[in-house]
Ligand SMILES: Cc1ncc(C[n+]2csc(CCOP(=O)(O)OP(=O)(O)O)c2C)c(N)n1
Ligand code: SF4
């Protein structure tokens with residue numbers, strides 16, 4: 174069969190499909206999102222976007238216990254949220270297979286921290302597989318279901334950005350649909366209260382021993398003997414970096430199963446090599462396993478726990494080889510990401526800037542409001558934290574109530590912001606929460622969510638009514654503004670900060686990148702009227718630049734939102750024809 | 751055959767991902783082992799973006815490091831200078847002369863350097879600069895910059911014209927095919 178070039182996440186989706194997945198529930202998060210997007214293209218698989226990762230994992234485990242092979246996918250921090258059902262799901266085990274994909278992001282291309290998910294496998298005592306290219310993504314995802322059923326255990330597939338977002342060749346196979354297995358009531362196994370859980374813990378410990386023994390001879394862990402002066406123990410994309418840097422000048426032990434880890438084959442391999450390196454990004458997970466078992470390896474003392482590895486890093490450390498590079502002596506300004514031209518979040522941040530408030534921020538496109546020239550986010554911690562941290566801030570000092578707000582996106586609000594809002598209502602702080610409702614999950618590449626009225630497949634769905642939800646939890650002051658209207662937005666913020674009760678402002682305008690959003694004609698600057706005051710540049714729209722002492726608008730980027738027009742005191746920004 | 755490396759760099763939103771997809775299609779059709787590495791997410795919002803394409807008999811690492819790229823295709827001047835250190839000795843650089851001010855320049859915290867193309871030329875790098883935006887507009891849409899640039903790259907490889915055209919046909923939606931084929935030709939025939 175012809176090979177196809179597929180991105181790692183697409184290959185995972187294909188592997189799950191071939192492995193007979195029937196129920197999929199995920200919450201988006203770079204670099205894991207596309208797995209579930211690709212799965213949604215298979216009509217014979219049920220798939221959905223869940224409100225958050227905890228719900229997704231519970232849906233998947235519920236389906237697996239009911240007898241359907243199930244999957245949930247998330248980014249590394251998503252596993253923090255989903256960890257609750259995963260830890261106890263390790264005790265209940267499954268009926269049909271349950272595969273969980275978690276995508277780590279070494280180098281933090283799109284993340285708020287650099288945590289290493291492998292610790293979760295160890296802590297929750299579940300098996301973890303780690304593919305190193307798209308072909309293995311497909312193979313391991315498929316194999317995950319078999320292993321999950323063989324050991325009656327959730328199986329985590331760990332990806333990193335370079336595996337999830339690299340394309341390489343895969344061979345497509347057929348689907349093995351095992352149907353829905355029979356569910357047999359079994360409280361000893363599925364009702365985790367103390368008496369039963371004690372019994373299950375015994376099972377879990379025995380299972381780990383069985384899996385470790387299996388890991389000694391499974392085909393996922395393999396040895397490639399070449400020159401034995403250098404031995405490399407590695408997994409995931411680091412295997413590819415090592416092969417490129419060292420080729421046949423080294424021997425390799427490649428671990429496809431990173432938890433539980435074998436010990437005999439590692440000891441054996443190490444004994445055959447003069448010098449053994451452990452090549453793994455982030456924490457010394459394999460390294461500590463080796464060292465704890467008295468195997469002499471070189472790991473983080475020569476490398477790093479920060480950022481990504483690469484072929485050149487390995488060549489430099491192990492071979493002392495460096496590649497020459499040319500460069501100009503120009504000073505090259507950085508190019509940080511920015512809110513799109515016409516982004517609805519921009520007007521809101523500008524209005525906040527005028528009020529000079531402290532902003533408890535959250536995660537989404539709007540986090541970019543932290544950067545110059547808006548610079549209007551004071552904190553960004555984790556999803557949902559904007560709302561609860563604002564409540565904490567206001568409890569720390571009630572004077573803050575009049576000069577602080579929280580900003581949170583629609584998807585993030587549903588994910589875990591609403592619980593913070595309940596706290597505000599229940600434990601009474603005069604907090605002002607602004608929901609930036611752009612009708613989509615923007616940052617991760619535009620996924621539907623419970624507020625958008627559409628399912629993952631684009632079919633009509635029940636939409637959460639944000640106004641009614643805020644009222645239902647006990648917030649009486651709820652109002653909606655259009656962030657393209659600066660005056661209205663500013664007035665609303667001013668009023669809600671002043672009142673002696675909690676309030677919610679919904680800043681509502683769909684993301685400009687959505688297909689159904691109609692763009693206006695680009696605006697243009699009338700050079701005769703422009704006095705070069707740069708007032709229009711305070712909002713940081715990427716379509717506006719300054720040339721020859723006048724503002725100019727790039728017609729290829731401007732969508733005619735009209736926000737800059739409201740800032741010009743000289744009427745120099747005009748409608749284009 | 752030794753592994754060859756192509757980097758595509760630009761500004762998020764410029765359509766660099768389509769070019770790498772097109773390249774991937776061409777190279778797979780030629781029977782090479784291929785790896786393409788993209789970065790999605792945050793930087794797609796107007797940040798500096800880079801895609802790595804590697805092909806050969808057997809490709810291992812999906813990424814390209816300093817001094818390793820046989821070709822760099824840059825969608826924007828400043829990005830060409832930023833990524834120049836990734837060019838291999840003797841490698842070729844193709845630059846779209848379009849300038850897009852990064853936010854630090856827009857707000858006056860930094861300056862867009864003058865004479866970028868000349869400065870790159872002065873390092874001895876083999877550089878082809880082209881106003882791909884004008885050619886794209888000539889072909890019918892400012893969005894076709896990516897296909898114009900792929901056309902220039904195509905003319906510098908030893909892969910047959912027809913293979914490229916087939917890949918364009920397989921990658922772009924039918925209703926934009928004519929426009930894109932024109933854009934490709936304008937790039938391919940650029941001297
Ligand atoms: C626990 C967790 N899950 C997922 C993500 C990935 N993520 C970052 S922002 C975001 C949602 C953004 O959507 P929204 O709140 O609607 O704001 P927008 O980007 O549309 O402005 C997601 C899912 C994350 N950072 N943390
Ligand atoms: S994708 Fe949408 S929400 Fe995100 S920055 Fe662009 S316009 Fe704003």
Ligand code: SF4
Pocket residue numbers: 514515695696714715716717726730731732733734735736737738
């Ligand atoms: S109207 Fe002004 S603010 Fe809106 S997109 Fe165009 S240039 Fe940017």
